[in-house]
Amino acid sequence: MRISTLTIYNQNTQAMNRQQADFMKVGQQIASGKRVVNISDDPQAMAQALNVGQSKAVTQQYTDARIGVRNALGQEESVLNSVSDIYSRAKTLMVQASNGTLSDGDRDAVASEMRGLYESLVGLGNSRDGNGLYLFGGYEDGSAPFIRNPDETVQFVGSTDVRQQRIDGDRTMPIGHSADDVFRSVRGGTNYLAAAAATNQGSLTYSSVNVIDSTDPNYGDTFTVDFGGTAAAPTYSINGGAAVAYTDPTDLQVGGLQIELTGAPEPGDQVTISPAAAGNTDVFRTFEKAIAALEAPLDTPQAGAALRNTLNTVMNEFDNSMDNVLTVRAEVGARLNELDTLETIASNRMLAYEQTLSSLVDLDYVEAASEYSMRMVGLQAAQKAFVDMKDLSLFNMLR
Template sequence: MRISTLTIFNQSVGSLNQQQSRFNDVSMQIASGRRVVNPSDDPQAASRAVGVSQSLAVTEQYADSRVSARNSLSQGESVLNSVSDAITSAKTLLVQASNGTLSDADRQSVASELRGTYETLLGQANATDGNGTYLFGGYSDSSAPFIKGDDGAVEYVGDSEVRRQRIDASRLMEVSDSGQAIFQSVPSGAGHVATAEQDNAGSVTFSGPQIVDDEALEAGQSYTINFAGDEASGFSYEVLNDDGDRVDDGAYSPGEDGMRIAFDGLSMKLDGQPVAGDSIAVNPADQGNTDLFTTLENAISVLENPSGTEAGQAALANTLGTSMRELDNSLDNVLTVRASMGARLNELDVVDGVSGNRTLNYEQTLSDLVDLDYAEAISEYSLRQVGLQASQQTFANMKGMSLFQYL
């Protein structure tokens, strides 16, 4: 059998190319630090690595989403902290204004300071995150959620829904709260609030109501206290519920410390001289005025327009008393929302911890699949280098083996 020179050259070149290719593959693995550089290196590991890489990318996206959610909640919680301080300041001013020794000028000064607090709260209700996004407008976050109408009253024009963001595969979190739920709501179980009718001509004042019997309390029931009679024959009162049924009545004759009446688990203290037709409404807190701005507007109005009459003084005392009760409810509501934001921030920390462990597991799995064992790779590199050098030397020796050299 004869072996031609062409065959020898072709086989030698093929062997050289094969050794060079294997040497280059190992060199590329060492340079990249990866055992699987191309899918053909280990098809099964490459396929599994694609799935793990996708899961890792999704986990990182959720991590970015949590950063955004944390920023939004942190800014909202910070604003609500300022809102709480402002409401507390307003309550302090109303307590000050309730002092009977103050003059009308003093009360107007308090009203001026209270209006400043009012404007501060309005600004906080329209707070943004620094990028022009309003914090408390729900999904309508591109425009101010609270605006002043032509009559000067503040109106909520934002969205009642709250923005939600997916922070993990199985968790869709609320990353903001509606301004309506913060500034125009009261917490459940806030009790009852009494309000004197604006057209009352008498000087009756009240305090309360307080809950004295939980079992007798009619949930969601509203009441109206009506006064009748005159000075000659004496005055009487009756308490009617929503259905118009009388739940209490009697003669109205307050002594030096006033007169206390009780009905359906509630108790109120009344004082002053009524006029027939005067009335006082007693409503569950969530059925009466729940608007923080309306509360402040009512208080400012009565302080800016004082009246020296007994009826005017009664209206002042009743309005301030009602406003303080409503401010307490508003503060409780703000604190409840703030606590909810804090709980969500804590939840983000917990999810971050779980996600961090998951990321480590994915990275370890990915490393086991495609990362390079340098000790093994360097050993193989040396082996391939020796094989390549041997092939080159063999070819160099064989190419000189020709009979033509001896002719």
Template sequence: MRISSVTMFEQSTASINQQQSDFLNVSKQIASGRRVVNPSDDPQAAARAVRVDQSKAVTQQFEDSRVSARNSLSQTESILNSVSDAVTSAKTLLVQASSDTLSNVDRESIASEMRGIYETMIGQANATDGNGRYLFGGYADNAPPFVKETNADGDKFVTYQGDNNTREQRIDSSRLMPVTENGDSIFKSVPTGAGYVAEADGDNKGSVTFSGPQVTNVNDNDYGENYRVGFSVDTFGNATYQVERHTGGVTWSSDDTDGNGLPSGTWTAKNENEGLDLSFGGLSINLEGAPDNGDEILVAQAGSDQREPNLFRTMEEAIRVLETPADDAAQKADLRNTLNTSMRDLDNALDNVLTVRASAGARLNELDVVDAVGGNRMLNYEQTLSDLVDLDYVDAISEYSLRQVGLQASQQAFVDVKGMSLFDYLR
């Protein structure tokens, strides 16, 4: 085979170029700290690295989502703590107002404090997050969920304008977490098993007061039903009573579920010194005073259709009765009955707020657990990515030295080859 000078020159040049290219690649690896600088360096590792990078980005997004969820839940938990303190303060004031030694002026002073607590509760119920969204409006978070209104009689009350949904946020691929509570579940709900509450009809004209109700037998066939005690008084002043059970809609019946009649009879002693003990449906209630014709006492489960819970209505009723002078027997009976009912309602409201707050706290704890899992997952992704594309500097420096020697050898060989000529040997 004939090898010309041009051929040797071209081969030497190609060898130098290859050595320079290899040396440059190693230099780029050392400069970047990555073994795979271009996808062509290791196509399989580059493809796997892209997938790992995508997984890291998704994990980072979930981590950011958990930060937002934690902020919302922390604010919710803080507000619920304030609401529970407000309910406790209101209950303390009602216990104080129940004392018979207080005058009308004293009770008006307590009513003023109650109104301050009431306004504080409304403010907390209409709290917003850092983005201006109302926390307790559900998905209707662009307007205050609780609004004061006035009816035709001039009575002021608070209505809920939000919905019954709970805003949720995805904190992990398999977890969609509620990050707020709707106002209905906080201010218009009671915990499961809240028990019974008695309430005197707002139109009662007599002086009947109640104590209880007390649960005597949870295994009674009629336990769990709602009842009312109605009074009739004839022209001679003879009073009769009848206990009725709610049977659905607006219908009441004097029969229990076994078909037997509920308690009824004549209340012959129309004075405040002789009471009436009634037992029905696994409950007992004590009545005192003198009823008027048409007076009613409702005995219903808290949270039922006949006794819908409403923390703001409870506060409004308590303030109303404290601001009303209690001079005659009927007004004193209204005061005592309303305070008894309000205190039971506040107990139920406090239990409910604490339950909701505990739920928010549990979700905050869950976020900590998911954060730990997400952190471990991120470390695994980073380790996998490092194994795929990161550079082993020990190997790289050895390769760098080897390529440097190779390049120098190629250059030296080129110098020697390009100087070779037959004319140098002719004499």
């Protein structure tokens, strides 16, 4: 069979090109560190690698989201720590103000410090995060949750809803708490508070409310103690019931509760005993009541009784507010712990993804180096064969 010179040249060129392509492909694999450089190299492995890559990207998005939530919770924890310090100092001042030997000037000094704590608390309630958003603003984090009224009192105008952030595939987490949760709430397990009516005219005072039987069928109700009779022979009734003669002091027990009443009530005076959640839960109102009571002069027995009753109620309200803040801080700590757990799980998941990707597309350098040498030899052999064959011609046989 006669083979033309053109055919010989074409066959040798194709062989060299094929060897050159195989050699360059191995070189590209070694340079990239990947066994699968193009989809055509291993379509099935590349499809699996794309799915794993997408899973890695989603996991990284959740990791970034957790970082944002962690930063917000860390800032909230710092603010709540300062809030706890303010409550603690305010309670100390209330105990100090309860000393009957203080003069009006001494109480004014205490009121001045209380006002400073009050202003600091307003500032903490309107704290901003690193992005300039209000930390306790909830859905309305672009505006301050607390504003000043014309009478210098503080009013809550923020949102009671809290933004949520998805931090893992099936888990969303609240980003902090609303100002309503922190500064205007008490926990359901908080006990009772007593409060005297603002119109009381007598010198009646009361102690803290003690729970003596939480299984009482009326436990959890609100009780109103109304005083009647005459100044010389006072009586009292509970929730409009039968009148009972009042003696000083009276150990009142109702609905599984116990409270001691002392002093001389006037007909028409009133004391309300209610669950803390049914009374004042706004800590700013608590500060305002305390400051007003401390600044009022004690020029009558009735004024002294009103001060003692107000301080008694205020101290209990501060205790409830402190319990609420401690509960919120515990929730923040629990969320931070959960973020740590999810971070550990995500790290293990990312490691598994990396191992899967490596098994799918990464290069075995030992095998690649061996194939690289083999391809180089093949290319050199093809080039040598072409050099040897290109000189074969019948014309070389003519003399």
